[in-house]
Amino acid sequence: MRSSGLSLDQAPPEDIPFRFFLTAPVFGLLAGSLILYRGVIVFSSSWHFETIALTHLITLGWIMMIMMGAFYQLVPVLAGGQVPWIALSRAVHFFMIIGILALAGGLIQISQLLFPVAISALLLAFTVFLTQLLTALFRVKANRPVVVAMRISLISLALAVSLGVLEIGAITGLWPPLIERSIVKNLHVTLALSGGIGGLIVGVGFHVIPMFYLSSPFPEKRAVWILRAGMFSLAAVSVMLLNSAGSALLFTAMLPGVTASIIFTLTVWQMLLKRKRKVVDATLRFWQIGLLAFPLSLLCLAAHLFWPDERLTFAFGLLFLMGFAATITNGMLYKIVPFLIWFHRFSTLVGKVKVPLLKDILPAKRTSGQLLQAALAMLTLLPGALLQIDWLVRAGAIFWLISSGWLFLNLIFAFRQKPVTND
Amino acid sequence: MQTINEYMAADHARCDQLYADGEAELLSGSFENGREKMLAFEAGMRRHFEMEEAILFPAFEEATGMTQGPTMVMRAEHVQMNGVLAQIKESLEIDDPDTTLGAGETLLMLIQQHNMKEEGMLYPMVDQQLTAQVPDLIQKMDAIE
Ligand SMILES: [Fe+2]
Ligand SMILES: [Fe+2]
Numbered sequence: 001m002r003s004s005g006l007s008l009d010q011a012p013p014e015d016i017p018f019r020f021f022l023t024a025p026v027f028g029l030l031a032g033s034l035i036l037y038r039g040v041i042v043f044s045s046s047w048h049f050e051t052i053a054l055t056h057l058i059t060l061g062w063i064m065m066i067m068m069g070a071f072y073q074l075v076p077v078l079a080g081g082q083v084p085w086i087a088l089s090r091a092v093h094f095f096m097i098i099g100i101l102a103l104a105g106g107l108i109q110i111s112q113l114l115f116p117v118a119i120s121a122l123l124l125a126f127t128v129f130l131t132q133l134l135t136a137l138f139r140v141k142a143n144r145p146v147v148v149a150m151r152i153s154l155i156s157l158a159l160a161v162s163l164g165v166l167e168i169g170a171i172t173g174l175w176p177p178l179i180e181r182s183i184v185k186n187l188h189v190t191l192a193l194s195g196g197i198g199g200l201i202v203g204v205g206f207h208v209i210p211m212f213y214l215s216s217p218f219p220e221k222r223a224v225w226i227l228r229a230g231m232f233s234l235a236a237v238s239v240m241l242l243n244s245a246g247s248a249l250l251f252t253a254m255l256p257g258v259t260a261s262i263i264f265t266l267t268v269w270q271m272l273l274k275r276k277r278k279v280v281d282a283t284l285r286f287w288q289i290g291l292l293a294f295p296l297s298l299l300c301l302a303a304h305l306f307w308p309d310e311r312l313t314f315a316f317g318l319l320f321l322m323g324f325a326a327t328i329t330n331g332m333l334y335k336i337v338p339f340l341i342w343f344h345r346f347s348t349l350v351g352k353v354k355v356p357l358l359k360d361i362l363p364a365k366r367t368s369g370q371l372l373q374a375a376l377a378m379l380t381l382l383p384g385a386l387l388q389i390d391w392l393v394r395a396g397a398i399f400w401l402i403s404s405g406w407l408f409l410n411l412i413f414a415f416r417q418k419p420v421t422n423d
Numbered sequence: 424m425q426t427i428n429e430y431m432a433a434d435h436a437r438c439d440q441l442y443a444d445g446e447a448e449l450l451s452g453s454f455e456n457g458r459e460k461m462l463a464f465e466a467g468m469r470r471h472f473e474m475e476e477a478i479l480f481p482a483f484e485e486a487t488g489m490t491q492g493p494t495m496v497m498r499a500e501h502v503q504m505n506g507v508l509a510q511i512k513e514s515l516e517i518d519d520p521d522t523t524l525g526a527g528e529t530l531l532m533l534i535q536q537h538n539m540k541e542e543g544m545l546y547p548m549v550d551q552q553l554t555a556q557v558p559d560l561i562q563k564m565d566a567i568e
Contacts, residue, residue: 077536080544142543211535214439276443278450279528339532347533350506357525358532 012072014344016089020069021333022411023097027061028326028404030104035381035397043314043385043393046185053107058321059192060100060122066329067200068092071133071150073336078207079147081136088128095125103168115172119165126161130154145223149203152231156195163188179242186241194257195234197325201290202226202264204332209268212283212335213275222267226260233257247305254305258298265291282367286331289375293323314385322400323378330374330407337414338362345419353419362414370410373403427479427553428546430561434474435538438467446527449520458515461523465508468534472501474564479549482560486553493545500537504530 034054035042042051072089075081083089099121106114137151167184170177177184206218236253245253269291272284297319304312338361346355377399384392445460480494507530514522550557 077539078543080540142547144543207539211539214443214531276440278443278447279524335532339536342529343533347503350503351509357522358529359525 011076011343012083012086012089014340016086016093017069017073017336017340018415019090019093020065020072021337022408022415023093024062024065024329024333025404025408025411027057027065027100028407029401030061031057032397032401032404034104034108036394036401040384040388040390040393043311043388045310046313046317049107049109053104055317055321056100056107057104058326059197060096060103063197063321063325063329065093065096066333067153067197068096068129070200070204070329070332070336071129073340074204075133075136075150078204079137079140079144079150080142081140083132083136085128085132088132092125092129092132095121095128099125106168106172112172115168116174119168119174122161123165126157130158145206145218145220145227146203148224148227149199149206152227152234153196153199153203156191156199156234160188160192160196163191180244183241183244187238190234190237190241193320193325194230198261199230201325201328202230202261205264205268208332208335209271209275209287213272213279214277215271215275218267218271222263226264229256229260233260251302251305254302258302261298262295265295281334281364282371283331283335285368285371286327286334286374289378290324290328290331293319293327293378297324311386311388315382318378318382318385322381327374327378330370333407333411334362334367337411341414341417345417349419355419356417361417362410366406366410366413370403370406373399373406377403424558425561426546426550427557427560428542428550430564431474431479431546432538432542434467434471435534435542438464438471438534441467442527442531446524449524454518454520457520457523461511461515461527465512468504468508470567472505474567476501477567478560478563482553482556483545483549486556487548493540493548497537497541497545500533504533504537507533 031054034050034057038050042048042054045051072083075083099118102114102118102121106112106118133154137147137154140147163184166178167188169175206223209215210217233254233256237250240250240253272287297316300312300316300319304316338358341361342358349355377396380392380399381396384396441460441464445457445464448457448460476498480498484490484494507526510526511523511530514526
């Protein structure tokens with residue numbers, strides 16, 4: 001029988017998601033330090049090695065870390081699948097850290113020898129992660145939109161990682177370049193950002209807004225349409241890029257995906273406005289900032305096709321990575337982490353002893369302060385990069401450092417909450 | 424014909440609405456209205472648990488022979504939710520809206536992930552494996568006060 005072995009209690013051990021979540025702000029601190037140290041130089045060319053290092057400290061170190069922890073945690077709840085070989089997730093986390101540090105170290109030219117380390121560690125981490133999650137997700141029979149979105153995300157990530165590895169190998173002379181560098185770069189970015197990151201955030205967004213704020217559900221037919229349009233654009237843009245198509249063709253290929261993204265944004269915004277709960281918390285604000293940054297980032301991307309100014313690339317990168325992805329993942333941590341602490345440590349004690357509530361595990365005043373710092377970082381880095389003003393960029397780096405450090409301390413605060421043993 | 428998933432999901436939504444109403448009243452400072460709505464929510468939740476524990480789960484367990492499976496986990500989560508519900512009721516009795524709201528937030532997270540699992544897995548399994556009994560089950564659950 002299909003349902004045999006189905007247990008609804010498949011949550012991973014608490015240390016697995018937490019080790020990923022706690023690492024994210026630490027890489028945020030490294031990214032902020034790099035911007036502070038180098039200033040506006042990191043926003044001079046998207047080919048600049050330090051810029052690539054910075055990008056990966058944020059994409060792999062922050063966003064991917066939270067995404068991995070979230071995948072392990074959410075797949076059993078949202079998709080109903082069991083993630084196999086769960087203990088290996090600890091090794092995934094370990095090799096991700098080694099891989100990201102080696103990659104960033106190699107790129108800021110500490111030693112060329114770090115590149116082979118980065119390739120092996122990242123390949124190992126991603127191979128295990130992707131095998132675990134794809135096994136779990138393809139076992140699930142239900143094709144709910146969130147399951148489809150998660151599959152798109154994982155497959156895009158697999159392709160993006162392969163391209164990335166191909167590129168590091170070519171740079172370091174481990175093997176000859178197979179495809180032209182600019183094609184590899186554009187494909188890598190498209191797959192990682194729109195497919196990998198966008199796919200997961202959109203898929204999770206279908207469910208968490210109704211869950212947290214009791215809004216109406218995301219219309220299922222619209223969700224299916226959004227995912228189809230996104231997949232179509234992802235494939236079409238990839239084909240166009242491989243054939244070095246011109247701007248007009250690329251724009252046409254992007255159009256269904258961009259339209260779908262805008263419809264997603266407007267739908268979620270509408271759901272938030274009409275939510276049944278009137279409560280306003282930091283997570284809600286993080287979502288709103290992310291949903292504002294998302295269409296703006298796409299606007300910069302589209303503009304860049306016709307007006308190839310590097311500053312538009314940086315505006316896109318900042319808005320998409322820091323404004324949209326890092327912001328929304330940050331907000332999600334504030335819902336998921338206190339709940340997981342409560343669930344793992346206190347839920348079985350309810351009724352027996354006095355247990356803390358979510359607001360005691362992570363008080364609201366701690367989260368709203370960090371939100372302000374994150375917003376200030378965005379508001380200074382963006383004009384700093386666009387107008388190439390060094391002191392503004394460095395000021396932005398300081399806000400970003402404060403924001404990352406604050407998030408780290410908040411997570412640690414929550415993590416320290418333990419039942420009091422009275423003996 | 425209405426499925427178990429549709430019928431039960433509608434009851435989840437009804438309870439959600441009761442909670443949202445109560446929370447909105449408490450946030451706006453009208454404690455009396457808030458208490459009334461929160462008590463309605465509390466009663467709604469307890470009725471929902473009874474529908475499941477007295478009618479739906481036993482029918483599922485009998486038909487599938489699975490007593491240690493999903494229903495066991497769902498029952499255990501009901502126990503946890505009942506514990507927080509008791510805390511909410513207590514805080515309403517001593518006029519402590521801060522605790523009511525805090526416990527409400529905690530309970531809501533529990534409820535939402537619980538309902539997600541029921542609507543995503545358990546109810547579809549009931550619909551699939553107990554198809555012929557569905558109208559009868561709904562009628563029995565409807566009769567609960
Ligand atoms: Fe239940
Ligand atoms: Fe239920």
